[in-house]
Amino acid sequence: MHRILILVVFCFLLIHVSAFAQDWAQLKVFQEANQELKMTPSKERIVFYGNSITIGWLHTVPSFFKDKPFINRGIGGQTTPQMLVRFRQDVLDLKPKVVLILAGTNDIAGNTGPMTLDEIMGNLRSMAELAMANNIEVILCSVLPASDYPWRPGLEPNRKIPALNTMIKEYTEQTTAHYLDYYSALVNDQNGMDSDLANDGVHPTKAGYEIMAPLAIKAIEKALN
Numbered sequence: 001m002h003r004i005l006i007l008v009v010f011c012f013l014l015i016h017v018s019a020f021a022q023d024w025a026q027l028k029v030f031q032e033a034n035q036e037l038k039m040t041p042s043k044e045r046i047v048f049y050g051n052s053i054t055i056g057w058l059h060t061v062p063s064f065f066k067d068k069p070f071i072n073r074g075i076g077g078q079t080t081p082q083m084l085v086r087f088r089q090d091v092l093d094l095k096p097k098v099v100l101i102l103a104g105t106n107d108i109a110g111n112t113g114p115m116t117l118d119e120i121m122g123n124l125r126s127m128a129e130l131a132m133a134n135n136i137e138v139i140l141c142s143v144l145p146a147s148d149y150p151w152r153p154g155l156e157p158n159r160k161i162p163a164l165n166t167m168i169k170e171y172t173e174q175t176t177a178h179y180l181d182y183y184s185a186l187v188n189d190q191n192g193m194d195s196d197l198a199n200d201g202v203h204p205t206k207a208g209y210e211i212m213a214p215l216a217i218k219a220i221e222k223a224l225n
Contacts, residue, residue: 024082024085025082025083025085025086026075026078026082026086027085027086027089029075030073030086030089030090031089034089034090034093034094037071037094038093038094041095042069043097044069044097045069045071045094045095045096045097046068046069046070046071046096046097046098046099046100046220047071047073047090047091047094047096047098047099047100048070048071048072048073048074048100048102048216049073049074049083049087049090049091049099049100049101049102049103049127050073050074050078050083050100050101050102050103050141051074051075051076051077051078051079051083051102051103051105051106052074052075052076052077052203053074053102053105053144053202053203053204054072054073054074054102055072055074055075055076056074056076056203056204057072057074057204057209057212058072058074060204060205060206060209061206061209061210061213064209064213071094071096073090073091077106077111078103078106078111079103079106079107079111079112079115080103080104080107080115080120080123080124080127081107081112081115081123082112083101083103083123083127084123084126084127087127087130087131088130091127091131091136092130092131092134092136095134095136096136097136097137097223097224098136098137098138098139098220098223098224099131099136099137099138099139100139100141100180100216100219100220101124101127101128101138101139101140101141102141102143102144102182103120103123103124103143104120104124104143104161104164104168105143105144105146105157105161105202107119107120107123108120108143108155108157108160108161108164109149109151109152109155109157110152110155117160117163117164117167120164121164121167121168121171124140124168124171125171128140128171128175128177132175132176132177137176137178137223137224138176138177138178138223139177139178139179139180139219139220139223140168140171140172140177140178140179140180141180141182142165142168142169142179142180142181142182142183142184143161143164143165143168143183144161144182144183144186144193144198144202144204145158145161145183145186145187145188145191145192145193146158146161146191146192146193146201146202147188147190147191147192147193147201148192148201149201149202150200150201150202158190158191158192159191161183161191162183162191165181165183169181178219178222178223180215180216180219181215182212182215185211185212185215186198186204186208186211186212193208197211
């Protein structure tokens with residue numbers, strides 16, 4: 001009986017791993033929602049694009065997105081190569097005025113394998129350049145502080161994240177992209193976030209998102225003007 005249970009669990013996991021491998025970029029997550037949006041075009045649409053930090057904003061502070069032309073396209077755990085694959089479907093085809101791209105921490109955490117800062121930056125540049133080529137204003141967001149990753153300790157995000165943010169900022173200074181600095185508003189003296197802003201040191205609490213919100217609004221207004 002015990003062996004049968006183990007076999008059932010193994011088969012269940014195998015099916016789910018296989019399904020993920022077939023939809024590595026998770027294109028199906030927003031497919032139906034995107035089709036509905038295409039039926040009602042909007043000239044004022046703003047896309048928030050990212051990982052669990054982005055989708056967590058919608059779940060934690062839904063009022064921030066209510067009655068606004070804000071579209072949330074965050075998927076938990078995603079890295080920049082996955083986001084690049086789904087960028088056309090989840091951003092370009094929605095024809096937004098502005099896209100806010102917040103990504104990179106999961107790459108540093110190695111969620112889809114080892115990634116150098118140059119490789120992460122290359123994917124961010126590719127997304128930004130695709131958007132700019134389609135007349136979409138680009139806001140590249142700084143990666144949020146993290147002194148360490150609870151699920152993968154020892155990867156030195158406290159050192160790598162500031163270095164990546166410097167690269168992102170320098171890129172925006174050389175292009176028409178805008179830089180949104182969440183990092184400076186959230187960081188503590190250990191290059192992480194205090195527990196009142198992020199319980200696990202990575203994902204913002206309501207208080208964390210409330211600090212981010214006015215910064216995002218100001219950046220959007222600047223991009224639109």
